[in-house]
Amino acid sequence: MELDEYYSIDSILAEQQKIPCITLHDYSKEANLNGDNSEVKRGSRVELPYWIAKPLAQFTLPTDDSLISIELPKTYSTKVRNVLDASPTSVDFKLLCPYFYLFGRKLLDLVVDDSLTSILEKAFKTRLRDVMDYSQSIGSATGQTYLQKLDETEKELYRVGQESALQFIQWRDRSTQHIKTVELGVRS
Known part of the structure; x- marks a missing residue:
C-alpha cells in the first residue's frame, strides 16, 4: 500500500x-x-x-x-477480458469485483501484462461516458438500476457528477446567491 x-x-x-x-x-x-x-x-x-x-x-x-x-484472478481472466473488449458497458462490476479498477491497478504492480492495462483503460473510458450521462439525470429510475452495476470508483464519479449537476441547476436558477437590499439609516 x-x-x-x-x-x-x-x-x-x-x-x-x-x-x-x-x-x-x-x-x-x-x-x-x-x-x-x-x-x-x-x-x-x-x-x-x-x-x-x-x-x-x-x-x-x-x-x-x-x-x-x-x-x-478470475476477475481478469481471458473470458472477462473478451467480454470487456466487446462491450464494457454490459459488465456488472459489482458482482465481478467491487474495486475492479483499483484492484486492477494494484495487480499491475505484481504481474507483467500489457493487455490488462489496455483493457482497464478502454473499459474505464467507455463506461465513464455512461456514468456521467446517468449522473446528469437526477432521480432517474434507470440511473438507479445502472448504479447497481458500477464499481466503487465509478460510483464515486457518479456521485460527483450528480453534485455537479445539482450545483449547475442551483446556479442556473440563481438559488444559491440572493442579493438582499439593506436599509441605510441616513442622518439628516
Whole structure:
C-alpha cells in the first residue's frame, strides 16, 4: 500500500481481494497460509489476499528463489477480458469485483501484462461516458438500476457528477446567491 493510501478505506478493501498463488516451498502449519493451521506443500494452490501475496511474491531468498508465484484472478481472466473488449458497458462490476479498477491497478504492480492495462483503460473510458450521462439525470429510475452495476470508483464519479449537476441547476436558477437590499439609516 502506498503511503498516500494508508488511511483510504477503499484501498484497504481493494487489497482484501484474493489472488490465486502457487507455493514454491513447503510451509509449516505456523505459517497458516490456508487459515486452518495446516501444512502447505510445495506446488500447492492457495488463495491469499493481495496485501499478503504482494510481499510474499516480491521477497526473494538468498538463493534468488521466490516464495510464491502469482496467477491472475478470475476477475481478469481471458473470458472477462473478451467480454470487456466487446462491450464494457454490459459488465456488472459489482458482482465481478467491487474495486475492479483499483484492484486492477494494484495487480499491475505484481504481474507483467500489457493487455490488462489496455483493457482497464478502454473499459474505464467507455463506461465513464455512461456514468456521467446517468449522473446528469437526477432521480432517474434507470440511473438507479445502472448504479447497481458500477464499481466503487465509478460510483464515486457518479456521485460527483450528480453534485455537479445539482450545483449547475442551483446556479442556473440563481438559488444559491440572493442579493438582499439593506436599509441605510441616513442622518439628516
